[in-house]
Amino acid sequence: MELNTSTEMSTFRLKNLLKLKEHLFHLIYPNSCVSCQNELIDFKDFICPFCAIDLKFTYYEKFKEPTELDQLFWGRVHLKATYSMFYFEKGKKIQPILHALKYKDKPKIGVQLGKKMGEKIKNIEAFKDLNALIPVPLHSQKLFLRGYNQSEKLADGIALELNIPVITDLISRTKNTESQTKKGKLKRWENVENKFSSSKNKAKNLKHIAIIDDVITTGATLEAIIREIQKNNPDLCISVISLALAK
Numbered sequence: 354m355e356l357n358t359s360t361e362m363s364t365f366r367l368k369n370l371l372k373l374k375e376h377l378f379h380l381i382y383p384n385s386c387v388s389c390q391n392e393l394i395d396f397k398d399f400i401c402p403f404c405a406i407d408l409k410f411t412y413y414e415k416f417k418e419p420t421e422l423d424q425l426f427w428g429r430v431h432l433k434a435t436y437s438m439f440y441f442e443k444g445k446k447i448q449p450i451l452h453a454l455k456y457k458d459k460p461k462i463g464v465q466l467g468k469k470m471g472e473k474i475k476n477i478e479a480f481k482d483l484n485a486l487i488p489v490p491l492h493s494q495k496l497f498l499r500g501y502n503q504s505e506k507l508a509d510g511i512a513l514e515l516n517i518p519v520i521t522d523l524i525s526r527t528k529n530t531e532s533q534t535k536k537g538k539l540k541r542w543e544n545v546e547n548k549f550s551s552s553k554n555k556a557k558n559l560k561h562i563a564i565i566d567d568v569i570t571t572g573a574t575l576e577a578i579i580r581e582i583q584k585n586n587p588d589l590c591i592s593v594i595s596l597a598l599a600k
């Protein structure tokens with residue numbers, strides 16, 4: 354290539370410099386698909402189109418009859434509505450997404466997914482009067498180690514679409530004070546994991562809230578949270594929203 358003028362020369366240098374900067378940025382902050390690790394072109398994305406196509410949507414927003422998630426809580430707690438965007442299956446593309454959201458310091462994925470959830474929830478009649486979103490709280494120790502609560506990030510994304518607040522001090526995990534020595538291992542774990550306390554005042558002006566979770570398996574944690582909130586606020590309508598439901 355022959356460069357004639359000094360202007361052409363400096364444009365050429367600048368272009369190369371910008372390219373080099375981009376390459377360096379990619380080296381330091383590689384943006385790869387959380388599922389297959391292939392490099393992504395768009396910095397805003399976290400999953401490539403090939404992996405995205407494999408995600409299993411529930412399409413609950415189109416359901417007229419009760420869903421599996423509704424049925425999971427039947428006879429346990431009374432809920433106004435439930436929603437989950439994906440099905441969770443081990444070994445499928447949803448697993449690395451949840452893993453990245455929880456353990457790979459990727460809170461932005463949560464907000465992005467939350468926005469997508471919000472877009473779908475907007476069209477569900479039962480959620481039209483929703484006043485607030487309540488993320489499932491993390492243990493303070495876990496929160497300290499992870500730096501963020503993944504359910505809160507999902508709630509932040511949903512809130513952007515629905516224009517309602519996220520309330521993080523309505524429910525909290527409590528320290529276990531009972532003697533644990535006599536309980537079996539599983540009982541002990543359940544006891545520690547599912548102890549919550551709720552504030553009555555925080556829900557005073559609310560009529561309908563949704564608890565936000567990342568993935569629902571047995572529903573035991575949500576049941577414990579809902580029971581605790583309903584104990585203090587018997588007239589409050591409660592719904593459940595999760596990113597994924599384990600099959």
Ligand SMILES: [Zn+2]
Binds near residue numbers: 388389400402403404
């Ligand atoms: Zn991929």
